[in-house]
Amino acid sequence: MNEILESLQxxxxxxxxxxxxxxxxxxxxxxxxxxxxxxxxxxxIAPQDILSKALIVGMQKVGVxxxxxxIFVPDVLMAAKAMAAAMEHLKPFFKSDELKHKxxxxxGTVLGDLHDIGKKLVSMVIEGSGWEVVDLGTDVSPxxxxxxxxEHPGCVVGLSALLTTTMVNMEATVQHIKSKHPAxxxxxxxxxxxxxxxxxxxxxxxxxxxxxAVEFLNTRCTPN
Amino acid sequence: MMTPKQRFTAALTHQKPxxxxxxxxxxxxxxxxxxxxxxxxxxxxxxxxxxPIRWLLAYQPDESKGEYYDPHHVPGYLEAHRVTSDTWRIExxxxxxxxxxxxxxxxxxxxxxxxxxxxxxEYTSWVSERLVKEKSDIDIIAKxxxxxxxxxxxxxxxxxxxxxxxxxRGFVNSFDVYGQPGCWQDASVLFGxxxxxxxxxxxxxxxxxxxxxxxxxxxxxxxxxxxxxYDVIELGGGDASSxxxxxxxxxxxxxxxxxxxxxxxxxxxxxxxxxxxxxxxxFLERLADMKPDxxxxxxxxxxxxxxxxxxAKERIGERVCMIGGFDQFHYxxxxxxxxxxxxxxxxxxxxxxxxxxxxxxxxxFFDADIELLKAxxxxxxxxxxx
Numbered sequence: 001m002n003e004i005l006e007s008l009q010x011x012x013x014x015x016x017x018x019x020x021x022x023x024x025x026x027x028x029x030x031x032x033x034x035x036x037x038x039x040x041x042x043x044x045i046a047p048q049d050i051l052s053k054a055l056i057v058g059m060q061k062v063g064v065x066x067x068x069x070x071i072f073v074p075d076v077l078m079a080a081k082a083m084a085a086a087m088e089h090l091k092p093f094f095k096s097d098e099l100k101h102k103x104x105x106x107x108g109t110v111l112g113d114l115h116d117i118g119k120k121l122v123s124m125v126i127e128g129s130g131w132e133v134v135d136l137g138t139d140v141s142p143x144x145x146x147x148x149x150x151e152h153p154g155c156v157v158g159l160s161a162l163l164t165t166t167m168v169n170m171e172a173t174v175q176h177i178k179s180k181h182p183a184x185x186x187x188x189x190x191x192x193x194x195x196x197x198x199x200x201x202x203x204x205x206x207x208x209x210x211x212x213a214v215e216f217l218n219t220r221c222t223p224n
Numbered sequence: 225m226m227t228p229k230q231r232f233t234a235a236l237t238h239q240k241p242x243x244x245x246x247x248x249x250x251x252x253x254x255x256x257x258x259x260x261x262x263x264x265x266x267x268x269x270x271x272x273x274x275x276p277i278r279w280l281l282a283y284q285p286d287e288s289k290g291e292y293y294d295p296h297h298v299p300g301y302l303e304a305h306r307v308t309s310d311t312w313r314i315e316x317x318x319x320x321x322x323x324x325x326x327x328x329x330x331x332x333x334x335x336x337x338x339x340x341x342x343x344x345x346e347y348t349s350w351v352s353e354r355l356v357k358e359k360s361d362i363d364i365i366a367k368x369x370x371x372x373x374x375x376x377x378x379x380x381x382x383x384x385x386x387x388x389x390x391x392x393r394g395f396v397n398s399f400d401v402y403g404q405p406g407c408w409q410d411a412s413v414l415f416g417x418x419x420x421x422x423x424x425x426x427x428x429x430x431x432x433x434x435x436x437x438x439x440x441x442x443x444x445x446x447x448x449x450x451x452x453x454y455d456v457i458e459l460g461g462g463d464a465s466s467x468x469x470x471x472x473x474x475x476x477x478x479x480x481x482x483x484x485x486x487x488x489x490x491x492x493x494x495x496x497x498x499x500x501x502x503x504x505x506x507f508l509e510r511l512a513d514m515k516p517d518x519x520x521x522x523x524x525x526x527x528x529x530x531x532x533x534x535x536a537k538e539r540i541g542e543r544v545c546m547i548g549g550f551d552q553f554h555y556x557x558x559x560x561x562x563x564x565x566x567x568x569x570x571x572x573x574x575x576x577x578x579x580x581x582x583x584x585x586x587x588x589f590f591d592a593d594i595e596l597l598k599a600x601x602x603x604x605x606x607x608x609x610x
Binding site for chain 1: 323343345347350352417418421422424425426466467468469470471472473502506526527528529553589590591
């Protein structure tokens, strides 16, 4: 593989954002994803190759390592930040349709629940796998989810809850969405959530980790 | 037969009690109102046969430093009467919000007014606007925030009144209005956990300065606890679990601070339980290395944690008392009493061997069936040590 793409992939995996970033300490003073993405484009590497051969591969490795408990939340946050720095350079190519997302996922933490970090982590890994993420934030009402589904035809919906007191609001949200859009796939996750609970409330999938959500999206959700 | 206090004390000091001590974490006002006709904390324990705990946090202003009790503050659930001064005044105002009770707090100092917003529903409260918005805000806190001390006389008065009835618990002081006992955890409440994590990568010196500000306030409080007749006091909080931070962050930004507090607490004659709701398995030895007397909550995988109780017992059971491990989500609601009893028995078999274990839900609960709570307590009564 091209040397720049290899470096770019490694920087995503290690969370190396730019040359000024002091993290990781052993890469101090080296180019990060910001510089390498720019250099890759200047070298004439196709944006699609930058995305699929470097960024997505790097983020996928991060997702797998996180699932295997080899790395922790802060490592994923840094990897996502590095990914985002590279994606800034690719934005114009999405606008011009030279690059296309695999699909869209509308994601949010359900009504009554203010927890953000788990949902954000999942969003980052999904985004890093080539999907467009519409993050509705926290404490999201069923109506707000439905409105977002209306605005993004063909999207998948992701619901997060950290509390046992709020996971019950997942059921109301799933029903609300499916009553109008029965074909929309809903994926759920969060600390107290289980596969059994997903089946009970009519959700299509439960994932205990971000990479599981990515694999579900990539294999079982038709891109829009 | 041991008194509940003797039973808890035996477990906390790694001895065998007469039977498995069984208790809970906080008894939530929501639960008492919804399920038990608003009875008192003490009545909750008496009615259900659960070994009682009582919580108290009592502050003492240092008048020589111009500190006084906030005349506008009425202590809420688990709160101490707030201590303020003319250079650290706390005012609040209600903000209209159709969904939640919303209150903005202003911390007024001669240099700058810091603000935070707290929201509440019937279950709990949370911060919707962080107090520390600029990095220099920690200098304001360092310079002007009061450093409350423990009201030992009040603690001992209530401890004497509670007597042998159970375990008398306190906390290391959290930040005014809303915070957590651990230094890292308190800082995460004030700045936001995600921002704090990112700051450890981008500006670790600032994070250390921030944690030192938290540490200094807590040191004053802990050093003033000498003679307070607590059975155990709580340190820690959820944001230092392995489901939130990494071992590196724990080693660099949690352990160096909280282990100092634990040592000071021991010097003041206090026992410490370190609270970690969330993942613990990746940090078990690290947590024990801080030398707390006990660890909680040992949240099982079925509740979003990662605890394998038998493995935890094997790895650190000789070094600390273990509190928790019970899955209240699946066995306090929606199951049979037999299933609840079986879950109790499983915890006892996995962590009870040789003592040093207190059966407890993995943190507090909001909803529960009374019959299942009774079965929880009753089965624990049958888990007898020979």
